[in-house]
Amino acid sequence: MPTVNVELRNVTKRFGDFVAVDNVSLQIHEGEFFSLLGPSGCGKTTNLRMIAGFELPSEGEIYLKGHPVGQLPPFKRNVNTVFQNYALFPHMTVAENVGFGLEMKKLSKSEINQRVNETLDLVRLPNLGSRKPRQLSGGQQQRVALARAIVNRPDVLLLDEPLSALDLKLRKTMQFELKELQRQLGITFIFVTHDQEESMTMSDRIAVMDHGHVLQVGAPTDIYEQPNSRFVADFIGETNFLPCKVTGRENGLATVVVGDKIKLQAACEPNVAAGDEASLIIRPEKINIHTEQQSNGQNHTVLPGEIVEKVYIGTDTRFAVKLMDGSVVNVRHQNMSMNDPVTQVNNNETVFVSWQTAAARVLTS
Amino acid sequence: MTVQQAQEGSLSRPAVTDTHYPPQRAGSLLLTWGKRLLWVNMVFSFVFLYAPILVLVIFSFNNSRFAAKWEGFTFQWYGQLLTNEAIISAFWNSIIVAVSATLISTVLGTMTAIAMERFRFPFRKTYDGILYLPVIVPDIVMGISLLAFFALALDWINTALALPVDSALRPGLTTVIIAHVAFNISFVAIVVRTSLRDFNKALEEAAQDLGANEWITFRRITLPLIMPGILGGALLAFTLSLDDFVITFFTTGPGGTTLPIDVFSRIRRSISPEINAISTLMLLMSIVLVMASQSLQRRRD
Structure with missing residues (x-):
């Protein structure tokens, strides 16, 4: 059982009538890279600001290493933040910026110097200590902001969309570096982002938020493979949604009818019951296309369809396939070989699509 | 091609x-x-x-007692200024008033600006409107109302303390300073507010995040960053105070003659080249101060 580092217990934050965070409970483990993921306005930044102490929760309590801190001002919490636009002090040098937190802890000049230099080395910015922030590039400023926070050896490092101001290439590099740094330091990182790919590549666990609620918490694979709601399925990656009606369930599989012709089985959440109006979701890369009829195997769903669109995109070919009931599914077919008959099919040709029964999921919420 | x-x-x-x-x-x-x-x-x-x-x-460089005709170049009027005790004393009075009024109004004006920009309190909007009044109210109205106020206030204090006539409080340099503070606060507050408005509040959060309490955050982060605005406001206040005639005229008393008041009393007799010389010096001072103030505000941008 991992040690809990940060815990939110029934935390609500209201701004006037607006509920930014609604009864959120979360446990973030020691040494974990944890992401708060969601669209803008979902409450992820408010959550982070409450952990930092910039906002006080309207209800509920926040625990840091087991101690309640919800009502403490930011300067009394051993938590540091990397701000979205870095918020470097423009009138101070890089070294003064990085040393500010240590100076507040009243460490000796020599110790401050030593730790500042160590940390600047760590973020790969040696010899820049005497520069002013405005003399640095965006990526360098980002590293200074990071150094200024980690030099204090906080219990938790909070990162508020720290990479959003960087260009794509630099962002990819920084993602890797951040993850590497986190592994090296072993500090708990709480990372706020609206970029699902960013959170997938970096996080140990992700909390997906929408409208102030935490919808799902889990490892990237859990979130991707077993989304518990339409919102999560839609927000993370690409998904086909087929409206369906649940007619029964057994052994964790639901039987559903898509349109009024297609009857099939799919994995489902425990709350799904016969009679529910639901969505069948299936990821495009989990669908296979065949040019010939396949046997309807035990754990396979096979359906005939007609190609309505074909787009070659290099690594994959993307097909839109119209099923018998008229609904359309998107399929990603990997271009393993150009001799593959599937890559030769054209619009209006009849094909068969198949997937593992458990790869499709039935969601009611 | x-x-x-x-x-x-x-x-x-x-x-x-x-x-x-x-x-x-x-x-x-x-x-x-x-x-x-x-x-x-x-x-x-x-x-x-x-x-x-x-x-x-x-x-002011004319080698003639009479202003109408050019008689040749001279520095003599500037030289005579230095030996004229009344003018020297008026000059020092002006400096005392301008320096004290600037110091006090800069501190109060900055505090006011911070309060208006950062805090929400009842009647904030009303107070906001009132704060700008001294900028638009005519000097003469301001002068007369301050005169009435000081007459009442001094009379009340003198009666309350039962001060004898020869040691009773009278208008003088102190009342002039108070009057100058009263109108300068607005100007300082306006200038400082603009620099606070552009201030990135995330910087204060960053400082607190790093362990600085509110006071250290103000002293180490906010104050240095809005300092150009404060200095700009202070220079503006100094210039306004140094040049002020109308309000000073109504609020001054024995021993409270500032340079503009002295110049005015001389002009009633005749326009002498010395007055031209003093005025030129004051003009020079104002120009320098305004330029300094503008360059400080530009640097902020």
């Missing part, structure tokens, strides 16, 4: 293209005349504004 040659050719005779195409439409003709008129307008504006000042400066 190659492209390069064509470019060189056009570079060698650029003026030809211009002169070949004179304005042809009525619209552009009107525009040309409009532009000329604007020039005339500008020249006249500058003449009206600065000719009198220029005359004053020139005649």
Whole structure:
């Protein structure tokens, strides 16, 4: 059982009538890279600001290493933040910026110097200590902001969309570096982002938020493979949604009818019951296309369809396939070989699509 | 002809293209005349504004008691200023008033600006409106109301403390300083507020995040960053205070003669070249201060 580092217990934050965070409970483990993921306005930044102490929760309590801190001002919490636009002090040098937190802890000049230099080395910015922030590039400023926070050896490092101001290439590099740094330091990182790919590549666990609620918490694979709601399925990656009606369930599989012709089985959440109006979701890369009829195997769903669109995109070919009931599914077919008959099919040709029964999921919420 | 040659050719005779195409439409003709008129307008504006000042400066170097005629160049009026005790004392009074009023109003004005910009309290909007009044209220109204206020207040204090007539509180330098503080607060507050408005609040959060309490955050982060605004406000206050005549006139008393008041009392007798000399010096001081204030505010941007 991992040690809990940060815990939110029934935390609500209201701004006037607006509920930014609604009864959120979360446990973030020691040494974990944890992401708060969601669209803008979902409450992820408010959550982070409450952990930092910039906002006080309207209800509920926040625990840091087991101690309640919800009502403490930011300067009394051993938590540091990397701000979205870095918020470097423009009138101070890089070294003064990085040393500010240590100076507040009243460490000796020599110790401050030593730790500042160590940390600047760590973020790969040696010899820049005497520069002013405005003399640095965006990526360098980002590293200074990071150094200024980690030099204090906080219990938790909070990162508020720290990479959003960087260009794509630099962002990819920084993602890797951040993850590497986190592994090296072993500090708990709480990372706020609206970029699902960013959170997938970096996080140990992700909390997906929408409208102030935490919808799902889990490892990237859990979130991707077993989304518990339409919102999560839609927000993370690409998904086909087929409206369906649940007619029964057994052994964790639901039987559903898509349109009024297609009857099939799919994995489902425990709350799904016969009679529910639901969505069948299936990821495009989990669908296979065949040019010939396949046997309807035990754990396979096979359906005939007609190609309505074909787009070659290099690594994959993307097909839109119209099923018998008229609904359309998107399929990603990997271009393993150009001799593959599937890559030769054209619009209006009849094909068969198949997937593992458990790869499709039935969601009611 | 190659492209390069064509470019060189056009570079060698650029003026030809211009002169070949004179304005042809009525619209552009009107525009040309409009532009000329604007020039005339500008020249006249500058003449009206600065000719009198220029005359004053020139005649401060005139080697004649009488202002009307140029008799040759001299520094003697400036020399005489230095030996004129009344003028020297008025000068020091002006400096005392300007320095004290600037210091007090800068502190109060900055605090006011921070309160208005950062805090929400009842009647904030009302107070906001009242704060700007001294900027728009005519000096004469301000002067008279301060005169009435000081008369009442001093009388009340004198009665309350039962001070005898010879040691009773009277208007003087102190009342002038208080009056100057009263109108300077607004100017300082306005200038400081603009610099606070552009201030990135995330910087304060960052400081608190790093362990600085509210006071250290203010001293180490906010104050240094809005300092150009504060200094700009202070310089503005100093200039306004140094130049002020009307409000000072109504609020001063024995021993409270400032330079503008002294100049005014001299002018009632006759316009002497010394007055031209003092005025030139004051003009110089104001110009320097305003330029300093503007360059400080520019640096902030």
